[in-house]
Amino acid sequence: MAKQDFLKDFSKELTDMEGIGTSSTPPRYWYSTGNFVLNKVVSGSFYKGIPQGRITNLAGPSGAGKSFVAANVVRAAQQAGAMILVVDSENALDDEFMRKIGVDTKRDDYVYTDVVTINDVAKVVSRFLKGYKDSFGNDDKAPQALVLIDSLDMLITETEQEHYDKGVQKGDQGQKNKQLKQMLRTFLQDVKRLNVSMIVTSQVYKNQDVLNGEGVWIVGDAVKYSASQIVLLSKLKLKDKEANVAIGIRMKCEGYKTRFTKPFQTVVIEVPYDTGMDPYSGLLETAVDMGIVEKKGSRYALTGKDQTWYSKDIEQYAESILLAGEAQANAFLKAQTDDADADETTETPEETAARRKAKLKK
Numbered sequence: 001m002a003k004q005d006f007l008k009d010f011s012k013e014l015t016d017m018e019g020i021g022t023s024s025t026p027p028r029y030w031y032s033t034g035n036f037v038l039n040k041v042v043s044g045s046f047y048k049g050i051p052q053g054r055i056t057n058l059a060g061p062s063g064a065g066k067s068f069v070a071a072n073v074v075r076a077a078q079q080a081g082a083m084i085l086v087v088d089s090e091n092a093l094d095d096e097f098m099r100k101i102g103v104d105t106k107r108d109d110y111v112y113t114d115v116v117t118i119n120d121v122a123k124v125v126s127r128f129l130k131g132y133k134d135s136f137g138n139d140d141k142a143p144q145a146l147v148l149i150d151s152l153d154m155l156i157t158e159t160e161q162e163h164y165d166k167g168v169q170k171g172d173q174g175q176k177n178k179q180l181k182q183m184l185r186t187f188l189q190d191v192k193r194l195n196v197s198m199i200v201t202s203q204v205y206k207n208q209d210v211l212n213g214e215g216v217w218i219v220g221d222a223v224k225y226s227a228s229q230i231v232l233l234s235k236l237k238l239k240d241k242e243a244n245v246a247i248g249i250r251m252k253c254e255g256y257k258t259r260f261t262k263p264f265q266t267v268v269i270e271v272p273y274d275t276g277m278d279p280y281s282g283l284l285e286t287a288v289d290m291g292i293v294e295k296k297g298s299r300y301a302l303t304g305k306d307q308t309w310y311s312k313d314i315e316q317y318a319e320s321i322l323l324a325g326e327a328q329a330n331a332f333l334k335a336q337t338d339d340a341d342a343d344e345t346t347e348t349p350e351e352t353a354a355r356r357k358a359k360l361k362k
Contacts, residue, residue, distance in 0.1 A: 027051035028140055031080065031197060034072030034277040036322060037267040037286045038253050041333055042231055044261030046322045049073070051260070052144070055188050055198045057223045060233035065251045065271055066201040067092040069233065070148055071101045072277050073199060082144035082197075083109040085128050087121055089154040101277075118155045118179045122186075125149070129190045138193040145194075151201040152180055152222065177222050184226035204232070219256060230257040236268070248272035252335060266335040282335075283321060284314050290331050292324045293317075 030048035033039050039049040042056075050056050050073050058066040071093065074084055084107075086093055093112070095105040104110065113124050125147060136142035156164075157179060163170045184200070191198050204217040219230060236250035254266045269281040284300065287293040293300050299308040302320060309317065325331070 027053055028195065029080070029144065031073050031076040031082075031146065032279075033069055034076065035269050035279050035281060036318075037282040037333070038069070038231075038269060040286070040325070041253055041255040041261070041265040041267055042229060042258065044258075044329065046325055048260075049076070050197055050199060051228070052195060052197050053192045054228035054259070055184060055191065055200060055223075055226055057219075057227035057230040057257075058199060058201045058233060059204050059217075059219050059223070059230055059256065061204055061217070061235070063249070064233040064235045065249060066233055067097075067150055068101070068271065068277070069231075070150055070199050070201055071098055071103060074098070074146060074148060075102045077144065077146040077197070078103060078107070078110070080144060082146050084111065085125070085145070085147045086110075086112045087115055087124055087147070087149045088112065089115050089121075089149075090151055093148075093150055116156060117158055117161055118176070118183060119158050121149060121155060122183050125187060126190075129187075129194070129196065132194060132196065133190075136195070138195075140195065142195045145196045147191075147196060147198045149198070149200045151203065153203040155180070177220065180222035181226065184223060188226050188228075200227070224257070227257065228259045229255070232256040262330075262332055265333040267333055268335040280314050280318055283318065284311055285335075286333055287321045287325065289333070290325060290328055292321055292328075 029052050030043060030045075030050060032047075032049040033042065036046040040046050043049055043051065058069055060066050074086070078084055084103075086098075088094075091114070095112075098105050105112070115121050115124065128145075128147065132142075132145060155176075157172045157176050159172045159175060160170075187198060190196075200223060202220060202223050204219055207216045207218050217232060217234065219232065223230065232254040234252045234254075236252055249271050250268055251271050252266060252268050255261065255263050257263060267282045267286060269278070271277060271281075284293065288295060288300075291303055294303050296308050299310055300314075301308045302317060302324075314321075
């Protein structure tokens with residue numbers, strides 16, 4: 001038997017096996033994060049962002065903007081006509097917060113659930129995905145859906161719940177991490193063939209090892225392996241230059257784990273408290289680093305062009321910048337932050353060591 005005949009017969013057998021897929025396809029669609037340069041470090045394109053059929057983890061310390069970014073993705077998904085399931089364990093995604101960002105919480109295809117335990121999440125999401133498969137299957141024309149779980153770290157195990165009900169404060173011998181890992185693995189197997197995207201948020205903690213990158217953020221094992229991509233968010237202060245007071249945050253965003261572009265790219269975007277996500281924040285700095293825009297005194301110009309403009313006018317030139325940026329698919333983005341920003345750091349251990357050694361040589 002020729003190898004072509006063998007493979008043809010084998011492929012036919014595979015199609016008859018229940019639960020076995022025979023095609024490998026890229027994401028059918030993407031949802032924007034609400035910011036062009038954040039899209040770039042996550043997906044490799046200014047125009048993409050969060051993919052279909054994968055789990056995306058937004059990781060970071062408290063107050064870094066995880067729920068904020070997640071809500072912006074919900075808005076984008078809703079604008080694309082997707083069904084939304086919000087699973088909230090920490091009351092961070094109340095209707096008032098979501099509406100401020102532009103999410104319509106009154107739509108019939110928007111469902112909010114309040115959960116406490118890991119088992120609660122498993123029940124809610126598995127029932128949603130089972131109902132979706134029963135109703136629509138994995139047809140690429142099936143309705144789009146987005147599932148958001150915020151946050152994994154606030155969830156407790158059934159054992160912890162039982163201890164609490166008895167008035168006992170007692171650990172669960174490491175079961176929480178195991179249960180989260182198992183839950184996310186099963187979710188991934190479900191969503192990978194469906195028109196469903198999933199976002200989960202989680203906390204990070206700082207490495208305490210002085211000899212191996214002390215102070216570097218550590219992402220938990222529960223999400224590290226199931227998530228197709230992990231975006232590490234950390235906050236830097238955004239100050240009013242005149243009043244010298246905090247008016248929001250500067251968010252440092254790192255593609256900690258990626259499947260669609262080079263990992264460890266970073267950008268910094270501004271998130272003022274009173275205006276929310278600006279889609280163009282960070283774009284000008286990125287364009288200068290990429291050589292798409294050049295600075296001429298206090299003004300800017302597209303490289304090779306004579307016309308100059310102020311940074312506030314970037315929206316008028318954004319499309320030209322984005323198209324030029326898309327042509328540089330292999331460009332590596334690296335945000336420049338000084339040590340004053342480094343109290344909330346996403347440096348790798350190698351970068352931390354290099355920075356400290358450079359200081360000692362001065």
